[in-house]
Structure formats: structure tokens, C-alpha cells
Amino acid sequence: MTLKTQEEWHADVQSYAKELKLPMIRRHLAEHASEANLQDISYEAFLAKLLQKEQDARRESARYNRIRRAEFSQKKYLEDLSVQDLPEDAQKQLKTLKTLDFIREGRNAIFAGNAGTGKTHMAIGLGMKACLEGFKVWFTTVPILVNRIKETRAENTLRNFQSRFEKYDLVIADEMGYISFDKEGAEQLFTHLSLRAGRKSTIITTNLSFERWGEIFQDEVMTAAMIDRLTHQAHIVNMNGSSYRMKETKAWLGTQHSGVSQPS
Template sequence: MSHLKSSWREQVIEFSKDLKLPSIRKYLEEQVKESALKDASYEEFLALLLQKETDARQETAKYNRIRRAEFPYKKHLEDLRIEELPPDAQKGYKLLKTLDFIKEGKNIILAGSPGTGKTHMSIGLGMKACVEGYKVWFTTVPLLINRLKECRAEKSLRAFQNRFEKYDLVIADEMGYISFDKEGAELLFTHLSLRAGQKSTIITTNLSFERWGEIFQDPVMTAAMIDRLTHQAYIVNMNGASYRMKETKQWLEQQKLV
């Protein structure tokens, strides 16, 4: 009888290998012992074992979504000090963290002075989206333009375009820190326009819309870009005291006490 049990377990192990179910293989013995102690039914035993496999797969998928998003660093919404955000961001925080804007295919524009939490908030929203099963990609606007130019030169722009359109959320950080040439402006306009009204994009910028002409250097394209990006978008005023400056001052004060 013992030999028969051993044989069945060996077969389960082999089947789990063939079916690529590593967690069933990993937890089989543990679950057999636990179910025996509880005198659990066969159905309960099987359900609990399959649950472990499902949980492990979901955790792996979440990890992979975060890895593929290419965040420069990990920041969570919970790490934000809400009371120190600019007033408009404090008001919009509860609404944005529901991620309803992704379901609705709406954009978010976080516009304001440096150091006020724009990038942190965008990464936090992106991380939460990954956890909830959305496909996310983070980039800076200068890096995105360079990538688009490289793809055009390598004749792989269509393949990139197909991937770009499928992300549930694209975060384009640092709009306005560097101006770009006509080719870059046209490529950026074309690709962001593809997502307009369909998929969500978060733009962070240190420039007011009146100054976007400085980076696009084409009044017609500037107007069209603003119109596409802001249509039914959530525009959050991020002007306020710098987070980073506060942290630097606190650090300097601590050094004096040492």
C-alpha cells in the first residue's frame, strides 16, 4: 500500500513537471500532511493545492509586470506624504488612486514646479496598476524620442508602435526638460495621438501649457498636442514647495546636530 502511495505521488510530480505546475510539485507533500491532519475531503485537498499554484502564478505575473514596466525605482502611493502634496494633488489623490482613469482611457497631466512629487505620484500609480493586472511602461520623454528615432532608422517603428498602443498605461516623464527637433516632435505627436481616447497616458511636466511651444517649436503642432492630450484628461496642478528641498534642509539640520 505504501509503495502504491509512493507511486501515485511520483506520478503527480511527473504530471506537474509536464504541465509546468511547479507549485503543486513544491507543496504536494506539505498539503498531503495538512489535509491528512484535518481529515480533509479530496475536493478540499485538490482545491487548496491548486490555489497555491494560482497564487504563485499571480505573484510571478505581478513581479514580471513591474519588471517590464521599467520604472527607474520603486515608489508606492502609500509612501507619499499626502499632507505635503500641492493642494490640487491632495484633492485629486483619492480619485486617481482608484485607477478608474485607466478603465476610462483618460490621461493625467501632472504639471508644476520641480520636486513636488510628480514622478513619485506617477510611479506610484503605475506600480498600483501593475499590481492590479494592467500592462504599464515608464519612460522619460527624451528617452522615448530617442527610441522612436532609433526604431525609424532600424525600420522597426511599426513593431514598436504596436507594442506602444497595447500598454494600458504609459508614463512619459519630464516633458519640457529638454527641447527637441522637428523629427522628434512629429514622432512624439504621432505616437501619443495613437493612444488618445483609447489608452491612458500620464505626462509629467514642469512647464505650463503656454510654454509647450518652447519644446515643440511649432505652434500648430503644439496646439494639436495639447488638444489631444488634455481632452477629458485629469489635469493636476503640482505647483508648490519642493519635497526634495524640504528633505535636503532636514538632512542638513540633522548633520548640524551630529
């Protein structure tokens, strides 16, 4: 039996790694083999380092794919929040929400308050953190969600959409209250959000107090039922306060002006 040369063994490993779809092993084989020879690393340590490269790459790819599939309107991170500029109640509850235990427990979070106070930034930031920690997330605005439901119903794919919708670990439904719905839209929204109640988490951002939700659904009984299901054991965050967005804008304008040289 003819013994194989080191180059031939390398070629075999490259071929096996290609067939098994292990691109990081193919990429780093020569580097780690050389390091193992120079430092007299054991076979087990050599193999473990190669496999760790593969695992790290797959985890990073999975994080990227979860964020991409979440369809965030923009990428916002909790680390970018100026916490001291958030409304007082948000500052108090953010520490608890950041643990993501509410997702593990299937509890909702409702951010209610006037425009510009950081509701969407907080919601997306929590969603991004959830993606990085392995949860399946989907971001949508409430008007887009209602339109999507109607489209899938017209295309006879509503059941498939419902199945996906109720399986997300976290759904972020932004901008509840910016427009009202017709009877069909209100009923479908109620049905879909009810699918997740008590099992999976939903974040709702709204500029309306609960007393005004009747303006959205235009049905007192449905409004009461919706509020009851969404708020059961939920985190209700009072987001009324001065405009966080305006503070960001003023800070940005300040940096722009500070960089402009004054005429002598």
C-alpha cells in the first residue's frame, strides 16, 4: 500500500470539506496544519480549532440571516439609545426588557406615547438583540401587516401566512394608530394577534392611549377584547415625554455646526 504524501492528505481533506460544505475548514486547513506542526499541537486540538472556526462562522451566518429575515425598517441597536433621554418609565423598564425574558415567557410589550420618544428605536433594538441571541423575529408596521393579510387572503395563501406568523418568537408591530381600518382589516388584525396571545411575544408601538383604540377598530367589543388579550401580563411602557428624535436632531446639528469654520 502506497503511503500518501502530506500534500495528498491535504487535498483529500479539502475534497471532503467541500462535499460536506465546510468552507472554513477548507479556508484555514493549511494555516492550522502549519501551526500544529510548528507548535506540536495534538491531533485533537488541531481538529477542535478547525471545527471551532466552522462553528463560529455558522453562528455568525445564522445571526446575519435572522436579522435579514426580520425585515427591520432600519438597523437600530440598544447600545445607541441615549437612555437618559428616554421617558422615565422607559428608563425604568428597559433593564428588564433587555434580558429578553419577556420573549422566553411569551409576554407582550406595549410602548404607548407621543411621537418621537424612542418607541420604534427601543422596539427594533430589542428585536436586533433577540436575533443575535437566536430568536426568530419579524418586524412590520400595523398598516403593512393588515395589507399583507388581505393580500394573502386574496391569493389563498392566508393559512401559510398565519402558520409563519404565529411561530415567530417575537413580532414587532409598529405604528398602531396611525391609520384606522375597515371592518375586514380590523377583524383580521384581531385574529392574527390573537393567534400569538399567551404563547408568543408581540411588541406593539402606538401613539394612542388605550381609550382611543376604538378609533382604530371602530367596534367597542372588538377593541375591548383586543386590549384585554394584548395587555394580559404584558409590559406596558409609558412613552409620553419630550421628543427623543428632536434631541437627536439637535445634537446632530450641533456637531455639524461645530465642524464649520467661522470666518475671520
